[in-house]
Amino acid sequence: MKLHQLQALVASAESGSIRGAARQLGISQAAVTRALRELEIAQQVPLLIRAPSGLGFTEYGRTLLVHARLVLKQLDQAQGELAQLKGQNAGRLSVGVTPWIMLTFLPEVVLRFREQMPEVQLELFESLMAVAQPLLRDGSMDFALGQLQPGPTSAEFASEALFDYQTAVLMRSGHPRLACRSIHDLLDLNWTLNYAPDGHDALMHEVFWRHGARLDETRIVRAHSLAMLELLIERAEMCTWGPAILGLAPPFLGRLQAAPLAETFTPRQLSIVRRRDATLSQAAQCFIDCLLQVIRRRARSAKTEDLQLFETVTLLV
Numbered sequence: 682m683k684l685h686q687l688q689a690l691v692a693s694a695e696s697g698s699i700r701g702a703a704r705q706l707g708i709s710q711a712a713v714t715r716a717l718r719e720l721e722i723a724q725q726v727p728l729l730i731r732a733p734s735g736l737g738f739t740e741y742g743r744t745l746l747v748h749a750r751l752v753l754k755q756l757d758q759a760q761g762e763l764a765q766l767k768g769q770n771a772g773r774l775s776v777g778v779t780p781w782i783m784l785t786f787l788p789e790v791v792l793r794f795r796e797q798m799p800e801v802q803l804e805l806f807e808s809l810m811a812v813a814q815p816l817l818r819d820g821s822m823d824f825a826l827g828q829l830q831p832g833p834t835s836a837e838f839a840s841e842a843l844f845d846y847q848t849a850v851l852m853r854s855g856h857p858r859l860a861c862r863s864i865h866d867l868l869d870l871n872w873t874l875n876y877a878p879d880g881h882d883a884l885m886h887e888v889f890w891r892h893g894a895r896l897d898e899t900r901i902v903r904a905h906s907l908a909m910l911e912l913l914i915e916r917a918e919m920c921t922w923g924p925a926i927l928g929l930a931p932p933f934l935g936r937l938q939a940a941p942l943a944e945t946f947t948p949r950q951l952s953i954v955r956r957r958d959a960t961l962s963q964a965a966q967c968f969i970d971c972l973l974q975v976i977r978r979r980a981r982s983a984k985t986e987d988l989q990l991f992e993t994v995t996l997l998v
Contacts, residue, residue: 682720684756687749689716690728694746697735720745747819754820774801774964777808777816777825779951780907781846784930785990786975793971801964810954811877812905814838817956823965824955826972830880840952843976847993848946849925849939850888853915856938864894864944872920873902873913888922892944924949925993950997973998 692702693713703710721728728742738746757773778787787805794803806812808825816822817838829840850867852859861867876884889896902919904910913919914937928937953969955961961969979987980996 682723683716686716686720686723687752689713690720690742690746690749691753693717693729693736694738699736751820772801772962772964773804774962774968775804775806775816775822776965776968777806777813777822777827779808779810779825779827781924781926781930782826782951782972783807783907784932785926786972786979789975790968790972793974794968797971798964798967803968807907809875809905809907810880811875811903813954814877817954820956820959823959824953824961824969826951827954828949828951829954830877830883837957838954839957840950840954842950842952842997843973844951844997845948845995846951847925847948848923849928850942851914851921851923851925851928851937852940853918854936854938856918858920859938859940861940862943864889864892864942867920867940868894868896870920871900871902871917872896872922873904873910873917874921875904875910875923884922887946922946926990929989929993948995 688706689702689712692705693699696702696705699710699713699717702713706713717729724741724745726741727739728745730737730739730742791803791805794801806816806822806825808822808827810825810827810830813822813825813827817825826843829838850864858867858870874884885896902913904913910921910923911933914921920940925939927933928939976996980991982988
């Protein structure tokens with residue numbers, strides 16, 4: 682396999698067509714087609730499905746695509762680190778950020794990082810772990826700040842804990858059931874939850890099953906962004922379960938509240954999560970250092986908003 686062939690494969694997947702891949706790579710359509718054909722001949726398997734509706738991939742193609750993305754990501758990281766050794770803080774960094782970090786610490790972290798590495802192209806994802814895991818797996822994301830839920834695929838990832846944080850059942854302020862004292866009193870309501878594909882049982886056990894509660898799962902709407910969760914909680918009267926700190930962070934302060942349930946939930950850990958066989962680049966380590974500097978400064982702060990933030994969060998580093 683040659684580098685230009687893998688580049689053609691990945692570009693075709695990202696753009697959905699030969700024409701789009703050629704435009705992305707800055708070469709002719711004939712060159713892209715030739716590279717893909719050479720790759721299929723070399724591997725002696727069909728990789729692409731060509732149809733009027735666009736390009737698709739065979740099982741062989743999908744498997745190779747995962748590895749091609751990892752190879753190109755590693756090469757991109759190597760080029761970035763060589764540039765940094767030469768005094769050029771270039772390269773790319775892709776980071777997934779869980780919503781409550783996004784709402785509390787992220788702006789200051791990004792400003793610090795930009796001051797130290799202005800030439801690095803920074804890409805940020807609002808990263809609930811259901812979104813982050815596939816991107817970590819295929820190398821599209823360098824690391825994520827989130828909670829690695831136990832499951833069959835969790836062994837693929839390495840994690841370094843930053844916080845313990847309390848969780849709660851959360852509802853909009855003024856919800857007619859906000860004063861309920863038991864999870865059993867909320868089972869006839871609709872819920873919006875987020876979990877990785879292999880994290881369903883762990884979440885259901887933590888929130889419901891271990892308390893003897895069984896929720897009709899047709900009442901669950903899986904939402905993969907904070908904006909959707911917010912809309913469903915505030916406008917559709919749904920419950921959710923997540924970090925208690927969300928109720929203390931802008932823009933949710935005064936709009937989202939933890940239900941005062943008798944049931945308690947095990948504190949969770951927020952971690953730096955990466956693919957187990959991946960190494961963090963210099964840029965990634967710089968971003969993490971900036972994050973830790975901001976967190977430690979805010980943890981020592983006497984401001985009311987910072988004291989409130991750390992009521993439900995324990996710093997581990």
